[in-house]
Amino acid sequence: MLIFLLRRLLQACFVMIIISLISFSIQDKLGDPVQQMVAMTVSPEERNQLRNELGLNDGFLIQYWRFAKGAIQGDLGTSYYYKEPALDVILEKLPATLELAFCAILIVILIATPCGVMAAIKPKHILSRLLMVTSSIGLSVPIFIVAILMVYIFSIELNIAPSFGRGQTTEVLGLWESGLFNKNGLSHLLLPSLSLAIALMPIFVRLIRAEMMDVLQSEYIRFAWSKGLSARRIYFIHALKNTMLPVITVGGIQAGTLVAYTILTETIFQWPGMGFLFMDSVSRVDTPLVSAYLIVVGGIFVITNTFVDLIYGLFNPTVRLASHGL
Amino acid sequence: MKIKVIIACCLALLLYNKAVATTLKIAYDTDPVSLDPHEQLSESTLQFSHLVFDPLLRWNKNGQFEARLATKWERLDSHTMRFFLRKNVVFSTGNTFSSKDVAYTIERLKKSPDFRAMFDTIDKVTMVDEYTIDVHTTYTNPLLLNIMTYVFPIDKAFYQGKDQIIKYGETFASRNVSGTGPYILDNRELGSWMELTRNPNYWDKNSKGNADKIILTPIRTDSTRLAALLSGDVDFIFPVSPIDIERAKKVSGIQLVTLPSTRILLLHMNQNRRKEFQDVRVRKAINLAINQALIVDKILKGYATPAGQLSSDRFLGHINGLEPEYDVEKALELMKEAGYEKGFRISMMAPNNRYMSDEKVAQAISAMLSRIGITVELKTLPKAQYFKEYDNRSADMMMLGWQSDTMDSNNLFEFIIACPDTNTGMGAYNASEYCRPEIDADIRQANREMNPERRLRLLQQIEWKIYNDSAVVPLYWQSLTWAAKDGVNIKDIVNDQNYPHIGDLFIEE
Numbered sequence: 134m135l136i137f138l139l140r141r142l143l144q145a146c147f148v149m150i151i152i153s154l155i156s157f158s159i160q161d162k163l164g165d166p167v168q169q170m171v172a173m174t175v176s177p178e179e180r181n182q183l184r185n186e187l188g189l190n191d192g193f194l195i196q197y198w199r200f201a202k203g204a205i206q207g208d209l210g211t212s213y214y215y216k217e218p219a220l221d222v223i224l225e226k227l228p229a230t231l232e233l234a235f236c237a238i239l240i241v242i243l244i245a246t247p248c249g250v251m252a253a254i255k256p257k258h259i260l261s262r263l264l265m266v267t268s269s270i271g272l273s274v275p276i277f278i279v280a281i282l283m284v285y286i287f288s289i290e291l292n293i294a295p296s297f298g299r300g301q302t303t304e305v306l307g308l309w310e311s312g313l314f315n316k317n318g319l320s321h322l323l324l325p326s327l328s329l330a331i332a333l334m335p336i337f338v339r340l341i342r343a344e345m346m347d348v349l350q351s352e353y354i355r356f357a358w359s360k361g362l363s364a365r366r367i368y369f370i371h372a373l374k375n376t377m378l379p380v381i382t383v384g385g386i387q388a389g390t391l392v393a394y395t396i397l398t399e400t401i402f403q404w405p406g407m408g409f410l411f412m413d414s415v416s417r418v419d420t421p422l423v424s425a426y427l428i429v430v431g432g433i434f435v436i437t438n439t440f441v442d443l444i445y446g447l448f449n450p451t452v453r454l455a456s457h458g459l
Numbered sequence: 460m461k462i463k464v465i466i467a468c469c470l471a472l473l474l475y476n477k478a479v480a481t482t483l484k485i486a487y488d489t490d491p492v493s494l495d496p497h498e499q500l501s502e503s504t505l506q507f508s509h510l511v512f513d514p515l516l517r518w519n520k521n522g523q524f525e526a527r528l529a530t531k532w533e534r535l536d537s538h539t540m541r542f543f544l545r546k547n548v549v550f551s552t553g554n555t556f557s558s559k560d561v562a563y564t565i566e567r568l569k570k571s572p573d574f575r576a577m578f579d580t581i582d583k584v585t586m587v588d589e590y591t592i593d594v595h596t597t598y599t600n601p602l603l604l605n606i607m608t609y610v611f612p613i614d615k616a617f618y619q620g621k622d623q624i625i626k627y628g629e630t631f632a633s634r635n636v637s638g639t640g641p642y643i644l645d646n647r648e649l650g651s652w653m654e655l656t657r658n659p660n661y662w663d664k665n666s667k668g669n670a671d672k673i674i675l676t677p678i679r680t681d682s683t684r685l686a687a688l689l690s691g692d693v694d695f696i697f698p699v700s701p702i703d704i705e706r707a708k709k710v711s712g713i714q715l716v717t718l719p720s721t722r723i724l725l726l727h728m729n730q731n732r733r734k735e736f737q738d739v740r741v742r743k744a745i746n747l748a749i750n751q752a753l754i755v756d757k758i759l760k761g762y763a764t765p766a767g768q769l770s771s772d773r774f775l776g777h778i779n780g781l782e783p784e785y786d787v788e789k790a791l792e793l794m795k796e797a798g799y800e801k802g803f804r805i806s807m808m809a810p811n812n813r814y815m816s817d818e819k820v821a822q823a824i825s826a827m828l829s830r831i832g833i834t835v836e837l838k839t840l841p842k843a844q845y846f847k848e849y850d851n852r853s854a855d856m857m858m859l860g861w862q863s864d865t866m867d868s869n870n871l872f873e874f875i876i877a878c879p880d881t882n883t884g885m886g887a888y889n890a891s892e893y894c895r896p897e898i899d900a901d902i903r904q905a906n907r908e909m910n911p912e913r914r915l916r917l918l919q920q921i922e923w924k925i926y927n928d929s930a931v932v933p934l935y936w937q938s939l940t941w942a943a944k945d946g947v948n949i950k951d952i953v954n955d956q957n958y959p960h961i962g963d964l965f966i967e968e
Contacts, residue, residue, distance in 0.1 A: 162844070163843060163844065164842075164843030164846070164847050165843070165846065165850075168843065168847060168850075169843065170492075171572060171626065172573040173861075173874075173888070174500070174573070174576050174864065174874070174887070175572055175573055175576070176576070176881075176884045176887065177881060179572055183626060183627075186627075211627070214492065214649075215649055215650070216627065216628055216629040217629070281686075284683075284686045285686070288686060288689075288690035288692070289689045295690065296687050296689075296692055297676075297678060297683050297687050297692060298652075298676065298692075400679075400680060402683065403676070403678050403679075405648075405650075410650075413650060413679070415843075416679075416812070416841065416842075416843060417843070
């Protein structure tokens with residue numbers, strides 16, 4: 134276990150170094166940060182002087198070396214726009230994104246599991262067929278259309294949920310500002326988390342269904358039936374547990390999709406999280422913030438996948454961690 | 460007895476009105492980078508300045524000056540102007556406003572990288588007494604009052620000693636603010652929201668403004684911003700994208716206000732990159748081949764004014780009757796005359812998120828040029844990358860929008876038409892590399908000419924020369940569109956510079 138975690142740590146460092154190199158090399162392509170800081174009428178010399186002060190005229194290696202030196206000490210640069218350490222800015226926005234992702238995942242689990250099971254147990258039932266049709270539509274409709282449709286229906290026409298922002302937040306244990314503990318915050322959370330969930334759900338419904346149907350054919354389930362176990366116990370304890378293994382693997386891979394979708398959802402709903410911050414910093418050419426975001430997201434990836442592997446072990450004790458994952 | 464009852468009723472009403480707080484929720488597309496009014500010369504900084512500070516004078520809707528912190532002004536001699544300041548005005552810190560603050564503010568503006576260019580013309584400011592100042596210019600400047608609209612006096616006692624302006628770092632002034640304006644900043648999360656409350660000691664008792672609280676949220680996506688207004692989450696938005704305007708108009712309870720602005724959109728034809736563009740016949744042909752009216756009508760849905768010159772009708776240099784021309788036949792003839800009957804290939808660049816529908820306009824233009832045999836390789840870029848390419852003059856044809864800071868034609872000519880000169884900064888955005896020394900001489904003269912008649916003739920003369928030379932392709936003056944809930948009387952407070960005077964905004968209950 135320890136060796137496994139150590140290996141993962143090493144892997145994380147490696148991933149982050151690669152990401153930082155890539156993010157550094159694309160910085161030039163984003164545009165000119167100085168252009169964003171000054172008025173149109175400021176002369177080229179003054180701009181150049183500002184560029185010098187910021188160290189933007191140095192060579193790639195010098196700039197990267199400066200960045201790497203700071204990064205080792207936990208300093209990922211200072212955001213041009215927020216004028217604060219980039220990592221602090223991102224961590225400040227992290228709770229909003231985590232809450233959004235958490236709620237979306239919760240919705241996915243609560244809805245996709247029973248739907249998938251239902252579709253597997255009674256494949257011929259009219260509801261199951263309907264589920265399959267909607268899930269394939271869900272797979273093919275892009276998230277921004279879903280989101281805009283939701284805003285149109287629920288905010289503009291029905292007026293039951295706010296169309297943008299995060300609303301009121303309350304401080305939880307002095308650790309972070311949360312929107313989960315008051316009505317206003319929850320109502321703001323409704324549409325973004327639902328759109329995010331709708332984007333992620335179909336693939337899980339279909340996956341659970343397919344796996345479940347497979348498992349239901351296996352010997353041990355037939356044995357359980359002949360043993361006279363209750364249907365509920367067979368479906369939800371014996372069959373579902375074995376169905377979950379591939380679902381967890383796919384879930385881990387989908388973490389990437391989740392990050393990409395949070396960027397879209399947050400932009401559409403003006404959700405003040407990391408994804409929104411990222412889009413904003415790209416358009417403002419806030420390069421330190423862009424690099425820091427990519428590195429943080431890289432870190433989140435490694436952590437989620439480590440978790441997924443750990444959970445894997447819980448569901449299937451035959452999986453040995455030390456031989457897995459590298 | 461009766462009188463007493465009436466008085467009691469009035470008092471009760473007054474108290475009742477006080478008790479019901481009116482909150483105005485505004486959504487713009489950007490928010491100010493800094494609380495320091497002198498850090499960045501941008502639309503959002505100036506919008507913020509009009510909320511928390513007061514200018515010495517401002518433009519009213521009819522293009523006239525309106526006295527604010529300066530009550531009146533008079534010219535002493537050709538280099539000096541005297542300003543009389545308003546008494547009994549206090550900053551939000553409680554410090555009293557007087558001439559020292561104005562002198563200090565102008566000194567600071569002269570040090571600000573962004574405002575420096577405009578305030579270079581001011582030599583020094585002398586304090587005559589506590590409420591009178593003299594502004595001395597280095598040369599006779601006809602635009603001094605225009606420049607003074609950018610002076611929003613700041614609290615000297617509050618800022619002094621910690622007033623450095625740093626573009627990329629935190630400063631005292633970027634985080635703290637003390638102004639005399641109609642609103643006081645309560646709280647702010649950079650990039651997310653800003654909360655302001657009405658200044659209870661605001662000097663302008665005649666102001667109709669009645670919003671007790673303002674919440675300003677920047678919403679960057681056009682559709683989200685409009686949805687926020689339609690769902691009632693905000694009360695006032697800017698901008699509304701042209702494709703949404705018709706839809707928004709049909710919604711009951713929503714009002715739209717459109718004003719023509721002075722921002723000119725134009726195309727530069729780079730004469731250093733292409734020898735073809737050195738031929739005036741080719742430039743004329745391009746001007747004739749582009750149908751400004753059609754672009755405005757079809758792409759911008761009428762929310763712009765087709766332009767045949769650079770100066771909008773509010774500017775002194777505007778020539779009445781000089782309309783955009785469209786004649787493909789004649790254009791083809793000119794191309795033939797110039798020896799380019801078979802046409803040629805050019806590269807063109809345009810931004811895709813800077814101006815209203817900029818990408819679509821650029822596409823339409825490349826289609827129009829193909830009709831006279833010019834094949835356009837169009838590349839559109841986000842503004843952050845575009846202006847880097849613009850500075851490098853990376854394409855033969857480039858799009859530019861320009862808003863004159865001084866509300867005067869000469870600012871357009873200085874930056875867009877004058878011969879590029881890195882020492883003086885003239886022609887900094889002249890991506891045509893067009894150069895006519897006699898125009899430069901006229902520009903310099905117009906900068907000092909105090910006689911309005913002669914100045915008008917000078918500016919119009921420059922405008923004619925640009926037209927005869929087909930130096931650039933003027934496209935249109937963009938319109939500004941705001942939307943608000945009914946009852947929020949934005950019509951009275953919006954203006955063509957897009958600095959809504961929210962302080963005077965009246966909201967019906």
